[in-house]
Amino acid sequence: MAHAKTHKCFAKECQRDIPNSKLLCIDHWKIVPEALRDRLCEQWKYGLAWRCHPTPEYTQAAVDIRAVIESKEAPRRAAAVANSPLLTGGAA
Ligand SMILES: [Zn+2]
Numbered sequence: 001m002a003h004a005k006t007h008k009c010f011a012k013e014c015q016r017d018i019p020n021s022k023l024l025c026i027d028h029w030k031i032v033p034e035a036l037r038d039r040l041c042e043q044w045k046y047g048l049a050w051r052c053h054p055t056p057e058y059t060q061a062a063v064d065i066r067a068v069i070e071s072k073e074a075p076r077r078a079a080a081v082a083n084s085p086l087l088t089g090g091a092a
Helices: 026-030 034-051 056-082
Strands: 006-008 017-019
Touching: 034 056
Parallel strands: none
Antiparallel strands: 006 017
């Protein structure tokens, strides 16, 4: 068998396998603001497709994207915990 052509989604705590040509699974990609996606795609072409290694700008865009996803998901996770029956005494 050929070596793996997939890796884990770059978003924190996401275990989904995705192709090596993608940074994020489709669900996480969808919540990234368009400006940030464009920035990443531009750097992808410039660094990886042409030079076969990521530019510092690509790496920075990826880090920014991860921070954006985390900031969008953290309140949702906190809300899920706050609504847990364990914390509200189980009174539904
Ligand atoms: Zn993901």
